[in-house]
Amino acid sequence: MSSNLRQPPRRHSTLRLFVFKAAETLARMLGGRAFYRSLNLRPGRFDVREELVALPPHCSALDGVSIVQLSDIHAGAFLREGDLGAIADAVNDLEPDLVVFTGDLISRNADESLLVIEDLARIRARFGFYAVFGNHDYRHRRESEIAATYELRGIHFLRNESVRPLGPDSPLVLLGVEDLEEAKSLDIQPAREELRDCDFEVVLSHNPSGARALLSPVTGLVLSGHTHGRQIDLPVLRDLGPHHPGDRVDVDGVPLITSHGIGVIGVPLRVRVRPEIVLVRLTAPKVDA
Ligand SMILES: [Fe+2]
Ligand SMILES: [Fe+2]
Incomplete structure (x- = not known):
């Protein structure tokens, strides 16, 4: 199972990295953070995307369970202390059962994770807040430090681990x-x-492109990020980012939901794609009277 999931790291050329870094530095000096916050992180400037996911008949006990997904915050040059206040308020207004984060907390350095920890720790969920790492979060291999610090604030990173957040007898894994x-x-x-035949498994995988390999034994759904919804959805520029299978695709009947994320990398700009909170609602099939 493990070998067919692995993907080669997507390394940029030295020239491209230099251009990215130069663009980021220039944008930061020109007020990129304030620009991004005012255009994308104020109330009304980001979306709440609701996705209904049908439960199999044996999981109808999970009817109505709500999962909020956040992704790709990319704390750093353009997103810092206090910038997630409106996002945290909006999540709390949804009163979710679970909150999950699907990776890319930071941009370049593990210390950037501290910039947003207070905003994220304000988020409330009835059954907890869980997270996975994205490719950016492994910079300098300090991801275990991030996990330990966030654990103290009630945010649990799952590292090839599973939990039953609703309790030991619940089918939600x-x-x-x-x-x-x-x-x-x-x-x-x-x-x-310890998976049981009647379980409903929700997989958090930052990168959606390996989902086909993941999906074959999955009975529930997969939540991913990484793509930023292309971030700059214009010809040529959109091809600079990761290729992805779309906002929501069904693979052999299993939904794969890919978030547009919250933050950005490279430039403080989104074109034709707003930041978003994804709200997943699990729904039991209707029974005819
Ligand atoms: Fe990302
Ligand atoms: Fe990523």
Whole structure:
């Protein structure tokens, strides 16, 4: 299972990295953070995308469970202390059962994770807040430090681990997978050993492109990020980012939902794609009277 999930890390050329860094530095000096905040992070400037996911008949006990997904915050040059206040308020207004974060907390350095920890720790969820790492979060291999710091604030990183957040008798299982490009290990079999036939498994995988390999045994859904919805959705420029299968695709009947994310990389700009909070509602099939 682990070998066919792994993807080669997507390394940019030295020239491209230099151009990215120069553009980021210039944009920061010109007020890129304030620009991004005012255009994208104020109330009304981001979306709440609701996705209904049908439950199989044996999981009807999960009818009405709500999961809020956040992704790709990319704390750093353009997103810092206090910038997620409106996002945190909007999530709390939804009164979710669960909140999940699908990776890319930082941009370049593990210390950037501290910039947004207070805003994220304000978020409330009835059954907890869980997260996975994205490819950016492994910079300098300090991701364990991030996980330990966030754990103290009630945010639990799942590293090829699963939990039953609604309780030991609930069929809802949350499985967090390490990033498919940067992880040292992708062995998720131990986390699946206690899966029951009637479970509904929700997989958190930052990178959606390995979803086909993940999906074959998944009984529930997959939540991903990484793509930023292309961030700059214009000809040529859109091809600079990751290729992705879309906002929501069904693979053999299993939904794969890919978030547009919250933050940005490179430039403080989104074109034709707003930041978003994804709200997943699990719904039981209607029974005819
Ligand atoms: Fe990202
Ligand atoms: Fe990513």
